[in-house]
Amino acid sequence: MKPKTVSKGQAAKNSKPRGATRKRALEIPPEEARELHYYLRLTREVDERLVKLHRQGQIGGNHYPAVGQEATTVVPAFFMEDDDFVGPSHRELGVFITKGRGSPRSMPLVQVFAQVFTKSTSQDEGRNGPSHWGWTPERILEHCSNLGTQIPVAAGAALSFKMRGLPLVAFAFIGEGGASKGDFHEACNFVGIHKLPFVIIIQNNFWAESVHISLQTGNDNLSDRAIGYGYEGIRIDGNDVIQCYQTFKYAIDKARTGGGPTMIQCDTYRWYGHSMVDPANYRTGSEVSYWKELDPVARFERWLVDNGVMTQEEIDQRVKEINEQIFAAIDEAKSAPDPEPETFLDKVYAD
Amino acid sequence: MRKITYIDAIIEAQREEMQRDENVFVLGEDVGLYGGVFKATKGLMDEFGFYRCLDTPISESAIVGIATGAALMGMRPIAEIQFADFIGGAHDQICQQAAKIYYRTGGTWPVPITIRCPYGGDVGGGMYHSQSNEAWYCHVAGLKVVVPSTPYDAKGLLKAAIRDNNPVLYFEHKKLYRTIKEPVPDDDFVVPIGKADVKKPGRHLSIFSFGLMFHRSMQAAMKLREEGIDVEVVDLRTLLPLDMETIVESVKKTGKAMVVHEAPKYGGIGGEIASAIVEECWDYLDGPVVRVAAPDTPVPFHPKMEQLYLPSVERIYQEAKQLFEY
Ligand SMILES: Cc1ncc(C[n+]2csc(CCOP(=O)(O)OP(=O)(O)O)c2C)c(N)n1
Ligand SMILES: [Mg+2]
Secondary structure, three states, rough: OOOOOOOOHHHHHHHHOOOOOOOOOOOHHHHHHHHHHHHHHHHHHHHHHHHHHOOOOOOOOOOOOOOOHHHHHHHHHHOOOOOOOEEEOOHHHHHHHOOOOOOOOOOOHHHHHHHOEEEEEEOOOOOOOOOOOEHHHOOOOOOOOOOOOOOEEEEEEEHHHHHHHHOOEEEEEEOOOHHHHHHHHHHHHHHHHHHOOEEEEEEEEOEOEEEHHHOOOOOOOHHHHHHHOOEEEEEEEEEOHHHHHHHHHHHHHHHHHHOEEEEEEEEEOOOOOOOOOOOOOOHHHHHHHHHHOOHHHHHHHHHHHHOOOOOOOHHHHHHHHHHHHHHHHHHHHHHHOOOHHHHOOOOOOOO | OOOEEEEHHHHHHHHHHHHOOEEEEEEOOOOOOOOOOOOOOOOOHHHOOOEEEEEOOOOOOHHHHHHHHHHHOOEEEEEEEHHHHHHHHHHHHHHHHHHHHHHOOOOOOOOOOEEEEEOOOOOOOHHHHHOOOOOHHHOOOEEEOOOOOOOOHHHHHHHHHHHOOOOOEEEEEEEHHHOOEEEOOOOOOOOOOOOOOOEEEOOOOEEEEEEEHHHHHHHHHHHHHHOOOOOEEEEEEEEEEOOOOHHHHHHHOOOEEOOOOOOOOEOOHHHHHHHHHHHHHHHHHOOEEEEEEEEEOOOOOOOHHHHOOOOOOOHHHHHHHHHHHO
16 A cells, blocks of 8 residues: 655654554554564664663764664564665665574674774675675675765666566665665656656754755755656655655665655654764754654553564663673674785785 | 678677577667667568667666676676767666676676677767777776778677677677678687687787777778888787787887877877787887877767867878878
8 A cells, every 4th residue: 555645744643653542553564563673772772782882982983873763774674685785875784784684694793893893704805895885695785975876777787687687675774864866867767767666865963964855956845856856756754664664665665666766755854963073063953852752762662562563671682682682693793804914905806 | 702891790690699598688778660870770670579689768877788788697788888988878777777786796796787888989970979988997897899901800799799708798890890800700719708719910010909099000000011110910809808918019129119090199098008008018018109199079960070079091191101200
């Protein structure tokens, strides 16, 4: 079923916490809801841990926390197949953690930390920066800092799926700021011509470093652009796991079965600054607290409890276990050797 | 053996590779129905269908980015940039994505794409349809840059580029498309990337060149031969990676080196070659390493201006003679 499109400005309002009294039919089957929760919580806890590690000086380079934006990365990744392609931007930790959902090809948790500690065991062996994750076995392109450049690449993957008649989908992620790049237009235009199996996810957190969306575009309904390209655009509350679930399920099924591309704008918010060096004093405290109330993970946990899918005790126990997992992964990552410096000379060219 | 033109060689290489490997396909502006503005993809859509010779919108960045994404999924795309002058729009895709993917994925994800770039002057194209901008890409690790000068090399190098597991920029000179013919085998062969070719051996002086300037250098060398000056003409064929072995060997033999290209002198590939020669052959040099190149201006349109802009046979002849007499 096609989910209802949220009109301009309505996304945040519609989705204030609804409280225990409001009864809803179970929109997500309990088994899936439990698993989805695991990845949402895992992403949250890993990200918060990365923030701490950076503050402790244990991570070189920078980190771009996505705390507060978990639903818009974890939920689409929840529906991805191993062979689907992803071109991430810089705030898609949840995709790396979730895609494959534990399949043999999925990225082991230790890799999150191997990358930020720039260990020889990370995929790029110290060549690319921390937070520039990539996982080739799951076809997640290692991040390239040039914003927007991943979108045409994802479009090319989508073209190859169509040419080969495969039921696979290519995904591109972009922030509302990066969506101003020309590559966004060139790629989003192209996929419309051939109705490619493509989903573009705009993570609208209203800020691109210090520049507000109102200085990024004259129409903050970015998903309207899809109309110009001849396919469907949907704007949703990206902090509402249920809405994300329904929308991504719909769009991904559609792409997988020949229905063409969808542009999905997810309104969300990053709790921290742009990066670990950004105090984010360009925004007000009340704006931050407003969005913290809309915490996607906490809201979903309320839903789980209210609907009897999980008890609070189960959730607490899970959070505890997740953190044990994280500490074990950190220890394992740290115990690996650093790369030999001269290896940077290798692997410039393929044989 | 039958003789074919440079453009025929390009069409033939693509056709044969598309027949050999179903993962090979072409994309670009006007390449499908129209067969390309230079007809370099003539007949390919008829033979291989709509998607394998795909007309794209006017989106150079997307053309290269899409080629890259398809390559990551196991295809071997050939992206045609209608004129090399328009490649700037694809700069990020070439230099930041394609060139760096293999490296930044720790050697786990190769990018086998070929980017065909019709380039060069003496076609009355003016500053937006005549540039020789190969040096822009010679500065980027992860790319390969090839510059065939003859139909034989055009075919062999294009096949090598398509089979290479790295992004290869294939600069094809527009002036050469239909002005030269030579015997080219109609069966399968490749010209290895990274190998220069001594097209005319000589004893007194080495000229390193490529593209249209290779042919002008040959003409100058023929003129000099009549005067008893024996010039060695080396067709570089690949600019990245440079075949330093052949270059050094040649300079050690002749003791005099000249680089001829039609791009502006400042920052051109000639500077790189000249300094590499100085570094590696200093003890063998009997004169300065000379660069013959275009002035540091855009390519002017007026035919007489363009004639003055491009190194002529006469200018190459004079410069070579002067170097010989040094
Ligand atoms: C082409 C390019 N320009 C500028 C930058 C520097 N930069 C990195 S992230 C960023 C802001 C991105 O904002 P947005 O796309 O909204 O994503 P968000 O950071 O909000 O998740 C900028 C300007 C870059 N990485 N690439
Ligand atoms: Mg943003």
